[in-house]
Amino acid sequence: MASLTIDPPPRRRPVCLSHGRWTPFLFLAPAVLTLFAIGIYPTLFAVVTSLRHYNLTRTHDGFPFVGLHNYIAVLADHTFRETLARTALFYVTVMPVELALGVTIALALHRPGWTLMRAVVRVSLVVPLATTYAVVGLIGRLIFNRDFGVANQFANWFGMPGLDWLGDPRGAFAAIAVMDIWQWTPFCALIFLAGLSMVPNEVEEAARLETSSPLALLRHVQLPFLLPGLTAVLILRSADILKLFDMVFTMTRGGPGAATDLVSIYIQRVGFRVFDMGTASAQAILLLVLTIVLSRLFISAFYREID
Amino acid sequence: MEFLKIDNVVKKYGDATVIGGVGLTAREGEFVVFVGPSGCGKSTLLRLIAGLDEVSDGRIHIDGIDVTEVPPAARGVAMVFQSYALYPHMNVRQNMSFGLKMLDTPADEIQRRVAEAARILKLEHLLERRPKELSGGQRQRVAIGRAIVRKPRLFLFDEPLSNLDAELRGEMRVEIARLHQDLGVTMVYVTHDQVEAMTLADRIVVLRGGHVEQIGTPAELYDHPVNTFVAGFIGSPKMNFLSVTVASVEGTVVRVASPSLAGGSATLDLAHPVVARSGDALSLGLRPEHLVPDGPGAVRLATVLDYVENLGGQSLLYTRAAGGEAAICLLQGRHQAARHEAIALCADAAHAYLFDGDGHAL
Amino acid sequence: MKKSLLGVLSAALIATFAVPAAPVLAAAPWAIEKAAAPLKGTKIKVLFLDRPGYRAIIKLLPEFEKQTGIKVNYEVVPYENAREKQVLNFTSKGDITLALVDLVWIGEFAENGWIVPVDKFSGDASITDPNLNLPGFFPLLLNAFGSWDGKVYGLPFDNYSGLMFYNQCMLKDAGFDRPPQTWDELMNVYAPKLTRPEKKQYAFALQSLRGETQSADSFMRFLWPFGGSLLNKDFKSNLLSKESQAGLKFRQDLMKYMPPGVVSYDHAEAVNALAQGQVAMITEWSAFYGTLTDPKTSKLGKCLGVAPEPKGPAGRLPALGGFSLAVAAQASPAQQKASWIFTQWATSEAIARPYVEAGGVSGRMAVYKDPAVQAKFKYVEPMVASWQQGVPEFRPRFPAWSSITEVVAEFGSKMMLGEVSIEQGAKEIGSRMEETLATEGYYDGKKKKLQ
Structure with a gap:
């Protein structure tokens, strides 16, 4: 019908x-x-x-296809492996600090009260984020200057002898780590603050009625809401640290020795000093694969939907 | 024995005073209901008892102990929220056992108590589900279960039924009442619904604007409201109010006059000396359920019928009194009458309430 | 020869009497206005650095543009980016018409055909100044900065020599009335008396930051004067030779008279250390003379002394560096001609005097013979002395240098930090360098062994 x-x-x-x-x-x-x-x-x-032999400064050699030769060369290249390992060390050095400080700042800002203070702090958190990497590096060079840097002044106040930060391999590594932490902790804090504000008020209050420990509250009630943000931070930062160049280059050029020679510095050298684009591309593709693998790992390890 | 004692508690947010000096007590095992319109401070008062907010002034005692400075978890109270506030990432079992785990309760004891609560609340088959997989009523039962397992000394309910549909609300109300009987624990219950208040409460606290209007048993509040606010708030449909003037006072007897009254006046015996003088403007309160068309009562209202609502076993008559006031009459059975028909609504003088110009009961 | 002598004379005349000589110039068969007339409105493009020599020519540019009608577009870039920018520009057929060639880039630019040999234009009288006078350049400079495989590509424009800058007052306080003549004297006689770590005072600072600074300014500086070198004549590593090892060991030993952390010193830090009185001596590029004499950046004042770099057992072979201008192959014929005219003008003997007055360092010999110039600029005498002899391949100028310099920089600074021994480091550099040279084809006869 x-x-x-x-x-x-x-x-x-x-x-x-x-x-x-x-x-x-x-x-x-x-x-x-x-x-x-x-x-x-x-x-x-x-x-x-x-997949090609591709050196911009050897144009007369042409750019022939060489199959996986570049990849094999990269994987066999101990400098690549060393710089990658150093980058991994850098990652595991700065990330825990950035996450811990980020959570601490986020929790402090999440507390009720101090409305004006919080607004001011929230804005000032954006400043490091908005600073160009190269400028961060330049600031770092000043902060860690042996003779008139702020870092040594601090050390002196606490009765410690000044350190030759940028001239010492461990000092230089610490210095770039500090600058990275300075630049990225606020980002973690803002992400975690967003995560904390996702916790429904009444859920948080229900938990406060069941436990007095802020740590238990964080671990059992707030943490699940922080995990999506944590995953995002880990992924973003693993990609970011793999390509972290300007800050380190302006601060140390990868030195002294090879103390701060991160994989990005090495790739830049291969790509834009030696102009061996084939090898540099192979390195970049391998890092891309690494980033994807790490992202999948982080997602499966930490990411949990909450609704 | 005062189990819960709230002593002149004040709560301010900045310059705004939300609770302005409230004092009340509750016996052990008593079911106290805070009722009032939204914004009256009833939920805030509950949160102060729970410790979720800090009092600006005054003290709170639970079981003889001053808990004013004690953190929420150490007060031995459990709270059921309007939004249920279940932990979204935990299943029902984890939700119910979280508090006990935090108290380092042995695993077998947790297991036993959760099973017991699940049995009482008929949640056994839902223990492995996440909150998002439950209906509203089930979630509320889990929230109650989470409160029960901790065996708190004081239960706090913050409008627990207002997110449920009418039918479920009725069922849950009965369950809560039964729970109170079974557990015998002191409960403080916040609602804006006077039906819940009347049915559940041992005692009702009526709040308005951060102040207590009246505290009493449901019957006391119904029979002897201290002012027009309480009188109007307790009882459904709302009490009818008519403007009257005092014609004469003789001891306990007062004669009031109004164009709405059949014959122009009515005589009431208040059974206590009347503090009013001739010519005072008063309010005459009559509950809809006490009005009978053409009944025997001494107070007779001359009205014209506007509209009839047939509720099945009962009818609601919407009328307009001769003085212009609207008056509602609730009567058993059905009423056959045409619109604009004149009706005399009569009430027994014992069921008439008089309030002075400020709304206080005479 | 006669002709060139004439050229020198007339250039000197023009320089001395610039204004009255103008009509003479116009009457001469060569006039830049006439040569450029067909090219009026042509735009040329070149990269400049933020250094005194470029600021000087920028000051003089309006005159050139007015005379020729050629528009010179320049972009000021940091040295670190100059090669990268140009290589990318050349490989993508960009807009650069005139290459700025650092001494170590000449082999790469020439071999890739990115720059054009001078003889393509110098035969064309309509665009070539009869006073071009190539022999009027310091031969070392023209050879090192401008030539590759026997051909001249670029004309020396921004020229440096390594010099020793020192604090006369500190030396005098320590009882020395002249600077050290040899490296040995510097370390064994001067350094102990000038080093007082408790006062944060050191005898010497050697800029050694990883990068070209480490390889060019620090590492190579101690090979040549000691008789060592990077490569032997077979293009194999010469770093393990007795002489090279001695030089590198000398550098290591000298570190005890340097401020801690020189491994992180770039030019700015080394110059600043001297300028602020923290160190008594540095070996730096002549171009920093301006920084050290400027009261805004230096406390030295009259205490500043300038000398040639100390001699080593193999003689005085100071660091050599600088830039030439070479016409880019990618430019259109008109742009090439215009660029060539600009290059001749910017490096001419006629402009040498105003260029030097404006803060540049000319590569022309004639201008420094002027006693007034010698008197006014303290650096002239030692610099001219430094340019009398030297090795053009102070740093090899072949295309592979860009990879080798990175290896040298890494292990050179590791050596200084003591992370590897001098021998280990030298071995490591040697094997990696030979690997690179092998892939370049130097060992199988595919490529001429030019450095």
Whole structure:
């Protein structure tokens, strides 16, 4: 019965449908094209380059395809492995500190009261984030200057002898770690603050009725809400530290010796000093793979949906 | 024995006073209901008892101990929230055992208590589910279960039923009442719903604007409201109020006059000396359920019928008195009457309330 | 020869009597206005650094643009980025028409065909100044900065020599009325008396920050004067030779008279240490003379002394560095001609005097013979002395240097930190360097052994 009465509309429907079928594509096209232009195309280009002998300063050699030769060379390159290991050490040095400080600051800001103070602090947290990496490096050079740097002045106040930060391998590593922590702790704090504000008030209060320990509250009630943010921070930072260049370069150029020679500094050297684009692309692709693997690991280890 | 004692408690947020010096006590095992319109401070008062907010002034005692400075978890209270406030990342069992774990209760004891609570609340088959997989009523039962397992000395309920639909609300109300009987624990219950207040409470505390209006048993509040606010708040439908003037006072007997009254006046015996003089403007309060069309009562209202609502076994008559005031009558059975028909609504003088110009009961 | 002598004379005349000589210039067969007339409105592009020599030429530029109608677009970049920018520009056929060539880039730029040999233009009288006079440049400079495989590509423009800057007052207080003549004297006679760690005073500072600073300013500086070198004539590592090892060991020993942390010193820190009176002597590029004489950046005042770098057992072979200007192959013919005219002008004997007055360091010999210039600029005498002899391949100028310098920088600073021994470090640099040179094709006869 009903189908009989709506007989005419189905004849018009193909017109509507053809319009409707393409509409979503049209809406998506700009985003997809942009993504292709700024993300996929360069990546594909890097993949292709990584399969070639591609040195910009040896144009007369041409750019022949060499298969996986670049990858094999990179994997066999002990400098690459060393710098990667150093980068990993850097990651495990700065991340726990940034996370711990970030959570502490976030908890302090999450407490009720001090409305004006909190607003001021929240804004000032953005300052390190908004500072260019290279400028952070320059600031670092000043802070850790042996003779007139702030770091040694602090040390002197506490009765410790000044340290030759940038001239000492461990000191230099510590110095770049400190600057990284300075720059990124606020980011962690803001992410965690957002996570804390996701905890429904009454859930937090219910927990406060069951335990007096802020630590237990953090561990059992707030932490689950922090995990998505934590995952994001870990992923972002693993990608970011793998390409951390400007700050370290302006501060130490990877020295003294190889103390702060992170993998990004090495890749930059291969790519833009030696101009061996093939090898540099292979290194970059390997790091991309590493980033993806790490991201999957972080997601499966930490990411839990809460609703 | 005063189990809960609230002593002149004040709560201010900045310049705004939310609770302005409230004092009350509750016996052990008593079911106390805070009731009042929204913004009256009833929830704040509950949070002060729980310790979730700090008092600005005054003291709170539980079981003879001053807990004013004691952190919430150490007060031995359990609270059920309007939004249930279950831990979203824990299943039902974990939700109920969290508090006990925090108290380092042995595992088998936790197991036993959770099982017991689950049995009482019929949650046995839901123990492994997450809150998001439960219905509203089930969530509320889990919230109650979480409170029960800790065996608190004081239960606090913050509008626990207002997120439920009417039918479920009725069921849960009965469950809570039964729970109170079974456990015999002191409970403080916040609601804006006077039906919940009347049915559950041993004693009701009526709050308005951060002050106590009246404390008493449901019957006391119903029979002897101290002012028009309480009189209007307790009872459903709301009490009818008519403006009257005092015609004469003789001892305990007062004659009031109003154009709405059939014959222009009515005589009431208040059974206590009347502090009013001729010519005073008063309010005459009559509950809808006490009005009977063409009944025998001494107070007779001359009204015209506006509209009838048929509730099945009962009917609600919306009328307009001769003086212009609206008056509602609740009567058993059905009423066959046409619109604009004149009706005399009669009430027994014993069921008439008089309030002075400030709203205080005479 | 006669012709060039004439050129020198006329240039000197022009420089001395710039204004009255103008009509003479116009009457001469060569006039820059005439040569440039067909190129009026041509735009040329070059990278400049933020250094005195470039500031000097920028000051003089309006005159050139007015005379020729050629528009010179320059972009000031940090040294660290200059090579990267140019390589990317050349490989992507960009807009640079005139290359700024550091001495160590000449092999790379020439071998890739990015720059054009001078003889392509110098034969064309319509665009070539008869006073071009290539022999008027210090031969060492023209050879080192501008030439590759026997061909001249660029003309020396921004020229440096390593010099010893010292604090005369500190030396005098320690009982010395002249600077040390040899490295040996510096370390064994001067350094002990000038080092007082408790007062944070040190005899010497050697800029050794990882990077080109470590490899060029620190590492190589101690090879040549001691008879060592990076490569032997077979292009194998010469770092394990007795002489190279002696030089590197000398550097290591000298560190006890340097402030702690020189491994993190770049030029700025070393110059500042001298300027603030923390160290008595540094060996730095001549270009820092301005910084050290400027009261805003230096406390030295009259205490500043300038001398050639000390001699080693193999003689005085100071650090050599500088930039030449070379016409880029990617430019259009008109731009190439315009760029060539600009290059001749900027490096001409005629402009040498104003260039030096404005803070530049000319590569022309004639200008420094002027007693007035010698008197005014203390650095002239030692610098001219330094340029009398030297090794163009102080740092090898072949394309592989860009990889080798990184290896030298890494292990050179590790040596200084004591993370590797001198011998180990030398071995490590040697084997990695030979690996690179092998892939470049130097060992299988594919490539001429040029450095």
